[in-house]
Amino acid sequence: MKLLRLLVIALTAFIAVSPAPTLAGDGGRTTKPVIAIANPGKCVAPAEEMRRNHMEMLKHQRDRTLRAGIRGEPASLNACIECHASKTTGSVRGGKDNFCESCHSYVAVKLDCWDCHQPKAKFKAAGLKP
Amino acid sequence: MSSPDNNPRRKFIAAAGAGVAGLGFTAIAPGLHLMAVGEAKAATEARKAGSAASPAVRWGLLIDANKCAPGCTKCIDACHTENGVSEKLPDARQNSQWIRKIELVDRRDGRKTELPMMCQHCAEPPCVDVCPTGASMKRADGIVLVDRHTCIGCRYCMMACPYKARSFVHAPLTEQNPEVPRGQGCVESCTLCVHRVDKGQTPACVESCPEGAMMFGDLNDPASAIAKRIASVPTTQVRADLRLNPGVRYQGI
Numbered sequence: 001m002k003l004l005r006l007l008v009i010a011l012t013a014f015i016a017v018s019p020a021p022t023l024a025g026d027g028g029r030t031t032k033p034v035i036a037i038a039n040p041g042k043c044v045a046p047a048e049e050m051r052r053n054h055m056e057m058l059k060h061q062r063d064r065t066l067r068a069g070i071r072g073e074p075a076s077l078n079a080c081i082e083c084h085a086s087k088t089t090g091s092v093r094g095g096k097d098n099f100c101e102s103c104h105s106y107v108a109v110k111l112d113c114w115d116c117h118q119p120k121a122k123f124k125a126a127g128l129k130p
Numbered sequence: 131m132s133s134p135d136n137n138p139r140r141k142f143i144a145a146a147g148a149g150v151a152g153l154g155f156t157a158i159a160p161g162l163h164l165m166a167v168g169e170a171k172a173a174t175e176a177r178k179a180g181s182a183a184s185p186a187v188r189w190g191l192l193i194d195a196n197k198c199a200p201g202c203t204k205c206i207d208a209c210h211t212e213n214g215v216s217e218k219l220p221d222a223r224q225n226s227q228w229i230r231k232i233e234l235v236d237r238r239d240g241r242k243t244e245l246p247m248m249c250q251h252c253a254e255p256p257c258v259d260v261c262p263t264g265a266s267m268k269r270a271d272g273i274v275l276v277d278r279h280t281c282i283g284c285r286y287c288m289m290a291c292p293y294k295a296r297s298f299v300h301a302p303l304t305e306q307n308p309e310v311p312r313g314q315g316c317v318e319s320c321t322l323c324v325h326r327v328d329k330g331q332t333p334a335c336v337e338s339c340p341e342g343a344m345m346f347g348d349l350n351d352p353a354s355a356i357a358k359r360i361a362s363v364p365t366t367q368v369r370a371d372l373r374l375n376p377g378v379r380y381q382g383i
Contacts, residue, residue: 062279063279064182066275066277066279067267067269067277068182068183068269068270069177069182069183069269069270069271069324069328070180070181070182071177071179071180071328071329072179072180073179073180078308078309081308115302115313115314115315116278116303116306116311116312116313116316117306117308117311118214118306118307118308118311122308123306123307123308124307125211125214125216125305125306125307126211126216126305
């Protein structure tokens, strides 16, 4: 019984001492996303709209391009990369400083475009001889 | 000019040609006009940005097996470079195969024929019929594709395809070409280099063949070189008994 009382006191003391949890994004402990754009100012829509709707734009464009064969639309994943790929790594994925990955890891939204699409700008694959 | 055609513009040109002939120009023979209309048209034309693939067109290939050189793999090399097929898995059977060479041997006399085999871009594709998610699809211009955004990698289409044209991607990839996205967990096959065709180019295999054994064009356009050749020489659709009407035809098999 004495042991239990001691435990309760220790726990109360711990809760009282530990700081209140910080909300993400208020400049506290959480690192904010790095938004470094290699070639700024050429986007297809204002930044506010892009932040909110880029996934919708790309989703509808991909269906039109793949299924109907419509090419040359303003929203295009390859066109995104040309401006947003990091100057140092040439990619939008791979590290916390890379454009896509930076925001997506901040908001904890899984990013699977790059499982199939090439995240590096101006990449040329060599292929393999059989 | 006499065969049925869905393109209204072409019909108009044909009618105009006939009108010119009626105005005093001599028609050399029935169906042959002094002024050949549509001859100057290239095998392919770049589609205008923003316009969809036309159902009036049907892209196809004609492969002359007599010209296909034994042991030559130039078309496979070109395909792999163009489409970024570069994985080398420990089990070679798991590597993607968009195009492969097949050797036919006549057992009675030992005559060997080689030919490249890829997705046959059927008019009635069984892979599209069986796909549970609608990922396997045929574009309006006859190119059969996999929409990887909806493909769940069940491989039912691989079972359904009588040409063994499809492959499953077994490992994560990093070396994709920007215009040819491909990745683990999806089924894939020859796209007839759809990204090149939309720009007015021919598929990489056709361009690379040193023997000129492959021909690409619009099967629906009677003025195209491929349609003219098919109309004049005997050609074969592989497994024609299945009545899938493949867009790839072979000569000399």
